[in-house]
Amino acid sequence: xxxxxxxxxxxxxxxxxxxxxxxxxxxxxxxxxxxxxxxxxxxxxxxxxxxxxxxxxxxxxxxxxxxxxxxxxxxxxxxxxxxxxxxxxxxxxxxxxxxxxxxxxxxxxxxxxxxxxxxxxxxxxxxxxxxxxxxxxxxxxxxxxxxxxxxxxxxxxxxxxxxxxxxxxxxxxxxxxxxxxxxxxxxxxxx
Numbered sequence: 391x392x393x394x395x396x397x398x399x400x401x402x403x404x405x406x407x408x409x410x411x412x413x414x415x416x417x418x419x420x421x422x423x424x425x426x427x428x429x430x431x432x433x434x435x436x437x438x439x440x441x442x443x444x445x446x447x448x449x450x451x452x453x454x455x456x457x458x459x460x461x462x463x464x465x466x467x468x469x470x471x472x473x474x475x476x477x478x479x480x481x482x483x484x485x486x487x488x489x490x491x492x493x494x495x496x497x498x499x500x501x502x503x504x505x506x507x508x509x510x511x512x513x514x515x516x517x518x519x520x521x522x523x524x525x526x527x528x529x530x531x532x533x534x535x536x537x538x539x540x541x542x543x544x545x546x547x548x549x550x551x552x553x554x555x556x557x558x559x560x561x562x563x564x565x566x567x568x569x570x571x572x573x574x575x576x577x578x579x580x581x
Contacts, residue, residue, distance in 0.1 A: 414567060524558065528555070
């Protein structure tokens with residue numbers, strides 16, 4: 391399975407058909423690229439263990455032509471995957487990412503097994519060639535300092551602040567994300 395794959399990971403309280411995920415899936419599939427959008431249990435049954443169990447079905451798609459895309463909690467789960475699997479992927483695009491807790495109880499009580507730990511940043515960087523981080527200047531959930539920290543730890547190739555983007559999801563008008571699609575398309579063309 392050494393074909394190009396894009397794997398999109400949703401966040402807490404999320405699902406595969408929300409936000410800009412259907413748009414991104416449609417646009418990338420039109421390029422002839424395989425796109426996977428796993429559905430993870432959330433909020434009921436959400437834990438690192440249950441999400442890793444779901445991901446087992448997708449582990450064979452990890453190769454040097456695979457691109458991860460994660461929103462909100464998604465990037466922290468991707469960090470866990472990059473630590474766990476001894477495979478090298480091409481790139482990861484993180485939208486409104488964070489590690490640790492965000493001091494919002496409804497999220498922290500279900501996210502902590504995925505986010506609240508010490509990550510092996512060096513190992514993660516060995517397993518992914520490039521990182522791209524996007525955040526907004528008025529995210530109501532995730533402080534900008536969280537994405538700045540992650541960007542620094544990963545030596546991100548790009549760290550972009552989007553003005554007035556909220557949590558960069560549907561509630562902030564992000565049912566499409568053309569700029570992200572263009573970035574990923576450019577990357578896919580080099581693989």
